[in-house]
Amino acid sequence: MQIIFYLIFTILGLSIGIFIGILFSKTKSAGVYAELDFLKKDIEKKEKEYAALNSKIELEFKNIANSILVDSNKKVQSESQDNLKNLLSPLQTKLGEFQNRLEQNMQNQTKDSTSLKEQIKHLTDLNKQIGDEAARLTNALKGEAKTRGDWGEMILERLLETSGLTKGEHYLTQKQFQNSKGMAIRPDVILLLPENRHLIVDSKVSLVAYDLIFSTDDEAERKLNRKAHVDSMRKHVDDLAKKDYTQIPELNCFDLVFMFVPIEQAFIEAVNERPSLYEEAFKQNVVIITPSTLLATLRLVQTIWQQENQNKNALQIAEAGGKLFDKISLYVESLEEVGTNIDRAKKSFSTAKKRLVEGNGNILSQANKLKELGSKTTKALLELTSEQEDES
Structure with missing residues (x-):
């Protein structure tokens, strides 16, 4: 701003100097000096006025600059606050959501903890109940042979139901017959096979001696109990072989009969003690089976029935196809007869028409x-x- 004023003063001074020179050159009178003195005073006055004006302009410029700076600071501060607000607002929202989720999770954890405690208590009670029932069942199975037999038959029938076979269609239970000697005989399960063949399954439970194996730490006693367990299994095999289900007139049984042992480990203990047990039983036409081998056998029976049904369906389809072919042949013959009759009718019509016209x-x-x-x-x-x- 000062540079501008200096330029103005310089131009003004040059103009005045030129003007004075002109006046001096034109007039060389004594009045020129008086005019010069006036002009000098006027210049000094103008310089003072310009200096005052310059000071005033500088002050106003500073005020304007300060005002602009203040406004800019306010604007920047306002924009900064807005930007900070825009930046912090989503964060505040997220923090609120996080707090709500945290509170909800704490509530859910409290509920889950209460529910878990209730479930643990329920499982504890259930475990105690199962333990008590298992103890009662063990005592019952140790006590009466009939109770053991009923339990084994129950396990056998559950496996039959699990296999997908249908009672009455694929197997029978507790059906009583008489053998050739007139003695009553009742197999636990009769598996029904295609072509009117039958397979007998009898459940035999050897539990007393088996339980004694694990009730002592004395190895000598364990060995005696294992031997007693094998003897019990051998007795079941002998009794089953003597029944000879092939002598039942109403049944077309295989020579083999299945002896079902519902406790897998009981069979393993017996075979470990006497490895030839399975072979000895097989020589008497008795096959010892456990739940795992029985399920495989029942699945095989189910497959046999599926193939049998497919074969029956194939035969029925073939029979239906033959009948359909016969019907088609008769239909073709009827069509030929209709065609012959139509030809005859045409001839009769032609004759009648000729007679008419x-x-x-x-x-x-x-x-x-x-x-x-x-x-x-x-x-x-x-x-x-x-x-x-x-x-x-």
Whole structure:
């Protein structure tokens, strides 16, 4: 701003100097000096005025600059606050959501903890109940042979139901017969096979000696208990072999009979003690099976029945196809007969038509003559005649 004022003063001084020179050159009178003195004073006055004006302008410029700076600071501060607010607002929202989720999770954890405690208590009670029932069942199975037999039969029937076989269609339970000697005999399960074949399954539970194996830490006693357990299994095999289910007239049984041992480990303990047990039983036509091997056997029976049903369906389809072919043959014969009758009808129609419209003295010509002679008619025969002429 000062540079501008200096330029103005310089130009003004040059202008005044030129003006003074002109006046001095034109007039060389004594009044020139007086004029110069006036001009000097006026210049000094103008310089003071310009200095005051410069100071005033500088002050105003500073005030304007300060005002602009203050406004800019306020604007920047306002924008900074807005930007900070925009930046912190989503964060505040997220923090609120996080706090709500945290509170909800704490509530859920409290509920889950309460529910878990209840479930643990329920499982504890259930475990105690199962333990008590298992103890009662063990005592019952150790006590009466019939109780053990009923329990083994129950396990056997559950496996049958699990296998997908249908009672009454694929197997029978506790059906009583008489053998060739007239003695009552009742197998636990009869597996029904295609072609009217039958397979017997009897459940045998050896639990007393087996339980004693694990009730002592004395190895000598354990060995005696294992031997007693094997002897019990051998006795079941002998008893089952003596029944000879093949002598039941109503059944078409295989020579083999399955002896079901519901406790897998009981069979393993017996075989470990006497490895030849399975072979000895097989020689007496008795096959010892456990839940795992029984399930495989039942699955095989189910597969056999599926194949049998497929074969039956194939036979039925073939039979139905043969019947359908016979019906088609009869239908073709009927169509040929209908065609023959149609040909005959055409010939008869052609003969009748000729008699009606062709030849001398045909029926139509005689009818037209009657009409010409004055017979009253309601229909004309000309169209029929024309059609016949067109066809001829």
